[in-house]
Amino acid sequence: MQLPGRGRRSSEPSFTDSRHLATSLAHVLDQENDSRPYALFGHSLGALAAFETSRRLRRARSAPPVLLALSALPAPHTARFRAIIPHCLITGDLVLTDLIGPLPQELCDHPESAAAFGVPLLADLTLLLQHRHHEEPPVESAVALYGGCHDPVATPDDLATWNDLFTNAADPTLFPGNHTYPIDQPKPLTERLVRDIQAAYGKPLVPAKPSCP
Template sequence: MTTTSPPGTATRRNPWLTGRPLAQPPERHLYCFPHSGGFPGEYVRWGQQLPGTQVYGVCLPGRGSRTAEPPSTDLGTVVRELLDATEFVAPYDLFGHSLGALLAYEVTRELIARGRPLPERLIVSAFPAPHLPRHAARVSDKTDAELVTDLDERYGGIPPQIAADADLMALLLPVFRADLTLLDNHRHKEGEPLPVPLDVLGGEADVVPVEALAQWKEHSTEYVRVRRFPGGHFYFRDDPVPLLTLLARRT
């Protein structure tokens, strides 16, 4: 198994994880699961403002350093292959935004199934409780133009400078489509609540309503705290400080 190891120990590079090693041994670790079409680098940069925390972004096939690999459209396969290759280093938290929230949740369930050490906190952002039904049209039924429109309406859209670059969009759209197909294909399986504290986050102007965030209370036997921040689906891009303050908190 490829692991993330403490500084000073040799390990093979793990393609699932992107991070910037700290100069000093970290006090804790934060593993971040990106949104649909997202890249780990956006989350890795948070490490500059989280002293003592080693931040890793989870890199799925088809993006970043793994662009030569075909994107996966099966969430269960992603979870199993990630955990076959990765040993999370304690103490650690898991953070997931949007689709990443569902991935982080399913990873935690699989950690329990494997008898592996669990995160101290699971932090899920901008995603409704996983047992709630989805009503969005399947991405497989949409053209590329319809997909771009849907992303704009639901998530605030692709940044204009990226949308204007036809070559870059040709690379990104298959990743978006694969990630949303992964979500389309997923079916929630009932199970025991997690013995892990849950912080549930969202934007006040997001399409995900607070009622859907509150339903996460069904999925933990520990505390479940719901908090919303000013902004939309990517509330932390305009002002990352409130989220980073929460991520830095130990309890």
């Protein structure tokens, strides 16, 4: 799903309220009119979006995902972001490259590109800082947890805290890299995600046949 403020929707304002984001995503899934099983994968802010969307769908008595695959974010009930990010912003200790790794040279050389990259990131931080976790019954969907071995945002212990919010539990799967490990590890991540979906679904996934022109 392409969120506002990114890609082809870069001219639209980004979400800064997790409730609005989850409601919008749940509405899209409800409108698909597709009865097939599905899974949700979310990286970083996307992990919170996937989790809250699944809870929003449950409240609406809509079909839940067979799997929630959550990557590179501490669970929301720990409030770790609210404990770390404000201090870093106020003291000036927040170094972007410590969170996401080296920035492309294009961003350093062109202010317009830097702004296009930075504005959605600031919106994401605002959303995370404003999010307040509300207790609900544990989510019954299967869960998979992914992270980077050297991610300062979500350590293996941080990832494991998601298990508090599910009836099932999963050990975190770690990949080489930092917070942006999916950029460097797309094939291993995709292969693991496919295996986890198949395990949750209970049968092998069948690739879609190409349609005729």
